[in-house]
Structures are given as C-alpha cells and as structure tokens.
Amino acid sequence: MLSLQPPTINLFSNSLFTKLENADIKFGVTDYPIRTSTKLTFFKNDTIIGSCSGMMVSNNMVLTSAHALYQYNHQTWNFDYILASPAYNYGTTQPAIISSMSSKVYIFKTFYNKTKFDDIALLQLSEPIGAQIGYTGIAFSADTSYFTNKVFHKFSYPSVTSPL
Helix, strand or coil, X not given: CCCCCCCCCCECCCCCCECCCCHHHCCCCCCCCHHHEEEEEEEECCEEEEEEEEEECCCCEEXXXXXXXXXXXXXXXXXXXXXXXXXXXXXXXXXXXXXXXEEEEEECHHHHCCCCCCCCEEEEECCCCHXXXXXXXXXXXXXXXXXXXXXXXXXXXXXXXXXX
C-alpha cells in the first residue's frame, strides 16, 4: 500500500522529496500499483539500442516522454519497435506479468515539428496488458492548490545499468 503521509526519511536537504531508492526495498514490484511502472526497450535492426520508462494509463496505453522516442533535434525516430515490460526489476521481467510490443506511437505535433517542447508520448500496445496488471490513469487540474499537502509517488527505471 502506498503511504499518503509525507516522507520523513531519505529526503533531500530542505525538501519533502525523497532520494532515489529501489522500489523493491519497500514494495513488491508485482503488486499494484507498482507493477504499472513499465520498462520500455527500444530495438533497431533487431538490436537493443536503449530503454526508458513509462506508466500504464489504460488497458493498452503507456504514458512516457516524447524525447525517448523521437530525436527532437535530428527529427528522427529512435527505434524500429518497442517492448513494454511492466514490473521489470534488476534486469529481469516477471514471469507472471506479460509484456507487449507497441503498435502505435502518439506525440504532440508541436513536438514533432519543433514548434514547442511538449515532451509527452503515448504508446499503444498490441496487447491490452493493463486488463491483467491494472493501470493508473491520468488526470489534470488547472487549480494548483489541488497539489498542496498531497503525496505523489513516481516509479520509473533509471537509465543506469547498475542497481542504486
């Protein structure tokens, strides 16, 4: 269960933001909602060329960053195809949790044509794996007071190859 109380340990100085730590220290990575955090592996010419992270936000959609998928400065795609693997931990997928290839990518036209840095992307998956593992959804509030005195959790995969 994710705590709704502000953290009191492992904080950056003079803040309520925690330092990076491995999720499996406090949570089971196959438990909901932690398992909705998804590693994205990029393939080009049948070779792994990189990775990023995302979050399941519907049965078959993953929210991620546009810059992970599309080279903004060179205006080229970073992959031939992408594998989405929920609950990825220490270099391994979880046998009980299925992965899926992406079938479509959605980015803002303003990011694609370099008129604005709208760094958001959605991946549509070939398989509706969110039906099995769940998803977190997305929301928006223009009222910034909504964010006052709330606790938010962020799970993602670091771009380093060794454990923290």
